[in-house]
Amino acid sequence: MECSSLNSVILINSSKRKKNTYMILKEISEILNENDISTEIINLHDYNIKFCNGCEVCVKNGGCPIKDDTELILKKISDSDGIVIGTPVYLNNMSGILKTFIDRTCSWFHRSEVYQKPVLIAVNTRGSGIKNTKKSIDEVLIQWGVNRCGVVSRTGTTMKNSIDKNEVSAFIDAIKKEGKGYKPSMKEIFTYNMQRSMANNLFQIDRGYWETKGWMDKPYFPESNSGIIKSTFGELLYRFMCKVIKPIDKNKI
Numbered sequence: 047m048e049c050s051s052l053n054s055v056i057l058i059n060s061s062k063r064k065k066n067t068y069m070i071l072k073e074i075s076e077i078l079n080e081n082d083i084s085t086e087i088i089n090l091h092d093y094n095i096k097f098c099n100g101c102e103v104c105v106k107n108g109g110c111p112i113k114d115d116t117e118l119i120l121k122k123i124s125d126s127d128g129i130v131i132g133t134p135v136y137l138n139n140m141s142g143i144l145k146t147f148i149d150r151t152c153s154w155f156h157r158s159e160v161y162q163k164p165v166l167i168a169v170n171t172r173g174s175g176i177k178n179t180k181k182s183i184d185e186v187l188i189q190w191g192v193n194r195c196g197v198v199s200r201t202g203t204t205m206k207n208s209i210d211k212n213e214v215s216a217f218i219d220a221i222k223k224e225g226k227g228y229k230p231s232m233k234e235i236f237t238y239n240m241q242r243s244m245a246n247n248l249f250q251i252d253r254g255y256w257e258t259k260g261w262m263d264k265p266y267f268p269e270s271n272s273g274i275i276k277s278t279f280g281e282l283l284y285r286f287m288c289k290v291i292k293p294i295d296k297n298k299i
Contacts, residue, residue, distance in 0.1 A: 053221050054084045056123050057130040060144035062091045066170045066205060070198065071132045073209040074168065081218050083127075088119060090143045095119075097146055104153040108251055116150045120159070128164040128221045129192075131183060135171035138178050148186050156241065157255040158191045162228060162267050164220035165190075167197040170205065188237050191267060193220050193228045227271035235280045238266050243287035 055078055061067035068087070075085040093115035104110050110117065123129055133140045154160060165187055169179050176199045187194050195217040198209060211218075219225055230238070242261065245252035256262045265280030266272045272280070 053082070053127040054086070054125075055128040055130060055221065056126040057085060057087045058132055058144070058147075059087055059089045060091075060131075060133045060141040060147070062143075064089070066200070067132045067134050067168070070168050070170060070200060070209065071130060074130055074166070074198065074214055077209060077211050077214055078218065081222075083218070083221060086122070088122065090119075090147055093119060095143065095147050095150070098149040098152065102152075105156055106249060106251070108153070108157075110150070110153075112150075116147065119147070120151065124159045126163070128166070128217065129160070130166045130168055130217075132168040133179065133183070135169060135173070135175035135179050138175040139182050140179050151186075151190070155189045156245070156249065156252045161191040161259075162269065163192050164195050164217055165192045166195045166214060166217040168199075169197060170200040172202040172205075174201075176201065188231075188234050189241075191234075191238060191241075195220050227269055229271050229273070230266050230276065232276060232279070235266055235272060235276045236283065239280045239284040240287060242284050243291055246284075246288055247291040247293045 055075075057071045057075055059068050059071050068089075071087055075087060078085050095116050096112050096114045099112065101111065131144070133144050136142065139145075167180055167183050167187075169176050169183075171179075176197075180197050180199070184194065196213075198213045200207065220228070242256065245256040246262065253262070260268065265277040265284070
């Protein structure tokens with residue numbers, strides 16, 4: 047469902063069947079529409095998404111040599127104001143096609159195009175695995191540098207429960223920029239400053255991107271609310287890692 051508004055959200059359905067995962071995303075979409083946020087549900091199985099071949103071209107030079115629909119989806123996500131990632135639990139983790147798609151975002155670990163974008167996770171299972179699946183996706187979100195807005199989950203006993211607005215309220219507030227700024231965890235501060243030190247010492251393409259964004263002299267993304275303690279930790283970590291990480295010989299890149 048789509049509506050006219052200033053904000054837009056992409057909802058990713060990584061289940062081949064348009065059943066539980068799809069219905070959860072549809073309910074979330076309707077709540078967002080009611081709050082003047084336009085939505086588009088992307089069914090990954092409707093697109094041609096090939097496996098990452100590990101060539102590292104995207105990391106070292108930018109761009110991807112693989113020609114499929116991934117670039118189209120990434121553009122939609124980058125242009126949106128928020129993301130909802132939906133997946134069923136398969137063998138205690140996210141669906142295979144979602145992992146395949148995430149693998150194709152490798153460059154975002156170095157040069158995030160979705161930094162501080164609000165993201166909501168939607169997970170469902172008839173049995174167990176919610177916790178581990180959320181953890182796996184969370185690890186990706188931390189590397190992307192997004193604004194993590196929680197998880198909507200359903201199990202066999204709660205599958206028929208309708209999605210309540212309170213379950214997505216933090217996500218809506220983040221999209222509408224209501225609040226005092228995102229408060230990153232210590233792990234997010236750690237990851238960011240590891241990325242910052244690598245951008246400073248390793249690939250020139252990373253350094254150029256970070257300098258253009260104005261991140262090189264920041265302990266975390268601008269407009270966040272990291273606080274004095276976390277900011278100090280981040281700055282000290284960055285300075286230390288800049289001494290540890292040895293610059294790459296440009297002739298060997």
